[in-house]
Amino acid sequence: MYITRLKIRDFEGIEALDLEPSRLTILRGQNGAGKTSVLEAVRAAISNRPERSRLVRDGNGHSSLVLFELSDGTTGERRVTDEGRTAGSVELKRGDVPLKSPQGILDKLQGGFGLNPVSFLNLNEGEQREAILRVTKVDLPIEEAIRLSAGERRAGVSYDAHPLQVLKQIEESLYYYRRDVNRDALKLRNAAEKMREAVAGRDIDTELLRNFDLEKAIAKLTRAQDAEKAINQTERRIGQIEGEMQRLRAELTTLQAKHAELVQQRVNPAPIRADIEAFKRDQDAWRTLQQANDKDSEAVDLEERSEHLTTLIEEVRGKPAELLQSADLPVEGMGIDSKGNITINALPISELSTGESLMLATDIAIATLPADGLRIVLVDGLEQLDADNRDKMLDKLLAVNVQVLAAEVGEGELTVITDYGTQTPASILAPAEEADEFDDDKIPF
Numbered sequence: 001m002y003i004t005r006l007k008i009r010d011f012e013g014i015e016a017l018d019l020e021p022s023r024l025t026i027l028r029g030q031n032g033a034g035k036t037s038v039l040e041a042v043r044a045a046i047s048n049r050p051e052r053s054r055l056v057r058d059g060n061g062h063s064s065l066v067l068f069e070l071s072d073g074t075t076g077e078r079r080v081t082d083e084g085r086t087a088g089s090v091e092l093k094r095g096d097v098p099l100k101s102p103q104g105i106l107d108k109l110q111g112g113f114g115l116n117p118v119s120f121l122n123l124n125e126g127e128q129r130e131a132i133l134r135v136t137k138v139d140l141p142i143e144e145a146i147r148l149s150a151g152e153r154r155a156g157v158s159y160d161a162h163p164l165q166v167l168k169q170i171e172e173s174l175y176y177y178r179r180d181v182n183r184d185a186l187k188l189r190n191a192a193e194k195m196r197e198a199v200a201g202r203d204i205d206t207e208l209l210r211n212f213d214l215e216k217a218i219a220k221l222t223r224a225q226d227a228e229k230a231i232n233q234t235e236r237r238i239g240q241i242e243g244e245m246q247r248l249r250a251e252l253t254t255l256q257a258k259h260a261e262l263v264q265q266r267v268n269p270a271p272i273r274a275d276i277e278a279f280k281r282d283q284d285a286w287r288t289l290q291q292a293n294d295k296d297s298e299a300v301d302l303e304e305r306s307e308h309l310t311t312l313i314e315e316v317r318g319k320p321a322e323l324l325q326s327a328d329l330p331v332e333g334m335g336i337d338s339k340g341n342i343t344i345n346a347l348p349i350s351e352l353s354t355g356e357s358l359m360l361a362t363d364i365a366i367a368t369l370p371a372d373g374l375r376i377v378l379v380d381g382l383e384q385l386d387a388d389n390r391d392k393m394l395d396k397l398l399a400v401n402v403q404v405l406a407a408e409v410g411e412g413e414l415t416v417i418t419d420y421g422t423q424t425p426a427s428i429l430a431p432a433e434e435a436d437e438f439d440d441d442k443i444p445f
Contacts, residue, residue: 001109001374002403003042005069011044011080012037022419023403024394026382028410035407035414039378041066042405045078046106046374048090070374076102110374117393118381120361125350129342132349132360133162135330135367138323140166148316150174150309164320168340171316178309185302192292192299199285205278209286212279217272224269231266234259330367331360355389362396375402382408 008017013034019025027035045066066078077091092102099105115131123131140163146153153159154173159166234255241252320336333345341348344360352360369375377397382390397404415422 001071001372002376003068003374004071005067006038006042007065007067008038008041009065011041011066014038014041017414019416020418020420021403021405023398024419025403025405026417027405027407027414028417029414030412031409033412033414035409036380039380039405039407042068042376043378044080045076045090046110046376048078048103048106074099076106106374108370108373110370110376115361115365115368116377116379116381117358117361117365118379118384120364121354121357121384128349128357131364132331132334132342133164135364136162136164136324136327136334138163138327140319140323145170148312148319150177150312163323164336164340164342167316167319167323171313171340174309174313174316178306178313181302181306181309185299185306188295188299188302192295195288195292195295199288202281202285204282204285206282206286208279209282212275214276214279217276217279221269221272221276224267224272227262227265227267228269231259231262234262331363355392358385358389358393359396362393366397366400366402369402375400377402377404379404379406382406383410 002023003021005020006018008014010016013032014037017034017038019038027038029035045068065080067076068078069075073094075093090102090106092099092105120128120131142159145157145159145163145166148167149157149170154170154177156173157166157169161169238252238255238259241255244252317338320340324335331344335343335346337343337346337348341350343349344352344356347356349357349360365377369377385393394404394406
């Protein structure tokens with residue numbers, strides 16, 4: 001289906017224009033002749049989504065009007081307000097019968113105009129990639145994306161982006177996550193090794209560690225130290241008594257007897273202290289070894305996690321190719337390289353020639369069009385292409401039943417070239433009195 005008739009009144013730079021577009025319609029003229037205004041009128045009339053904000057012709061005190069007829073006999077009327085914005089609704093008729101939900105009908109018929117292949121050439125690599133991804137339909141359920149993300153949503157991954165972009169972000173996130181895991185595992189391994197070096201060569205008495213009663217040994221040491229202190233005090237006192245007068249002899253004798261008794265009960269604290277110190281040393285060494293073993297266990301867990309991440313990364317890297325195998329690709333030979341770049345026949349789009357980029361853009365334009373309904377591509381800037389590329393693009397579009405309306409800078413005023421012949425300004429401009437018809441209720445076709 002395509003547009004067969006078009007009437008434009010007071011739209012941008014156009015006062016009055018009537019024409020009958022064919023499958024290929026070329027609008028040629030100097031800058032300001034109204035070429036792009038015709039394309040914008042078609043866009044506003046059909047989609048209600050113009051690219052410009054000011055649409056009413058300067059100096060016109062009322063609204064603009066665009067009337068169109070489709071090849072199935074449907075006629076439509078779109079008015080543009082004084083503020084230059086399209087109206088909220090459009091009238092559609094088949095014969096004299098108004099159609100319900102006219103904008104919904106138009107949306108289903110055209111679903112959005114095909115990409116302008118010429119404008120694609122002027123996009124940077126990132127913008128071209130976005131244009132390709134918009135028409136590349138692949139399915140990546142959120143559950144699968146989470147699984148590939150090591151079971152959790154990862155920071156820096158936009159899970160609502162295009163699946164191929166999500167997979168690239170997941171790969172980068174897992175790569176850095178694995179790097180951190182490996183770094184932590186190495187730290188644990190190094191710490192465990194240093195702990196072992198600290199106790200290397202020490203013969204740990206494990207029998208002592210099992211059987212030694214540290215609490216009793218400390219209590220015994222305390223008693224021995226108290227006894228040693230008492231012995232020292234009595235010895236000092238003996239020295240004092242020996243220097244005293246005879247009247248202290250009796251006391252001296254008593255003290256000597258007490259001293260003798262204490263000496264018999266005397267316990268050497270040195271072996272006890274040595275046992276305690278040996279126990280503590282062995283206990284510290286044993287704990288160090290246990291900590292080293294714990295760190296080894298943690299390192300093993302991290303290393304296993306790193307291996308799992310490596311498996312996921314390899315799976316993520318292969319996922320784009322897997323998805324593309326089952327996807328309805330807009331372009332034959334499309335793929336994804338190891339860096340996440342879109343390729344055509346293994347060549348990154350940034351390395352395509354102008355002709356190859358144009359054919360790619362043409363394929364994308366065709367992919368955006370509905371299988372049935374209005375298949376229209378609006379091309380602005382046709383003069384930017386050499387004759388060979390221009391013919392290849394137009395032939396490719398026309399070969400798949402696409403209607404092309406193309407604007408081309410040329411000399412003089414607006415000239416319309418169709419399959420029906422060339423229409424000069426005199427033949428395409430409506431007489432001034434015909435403008436009154438646009439105030440009637442009926443569409444003047």
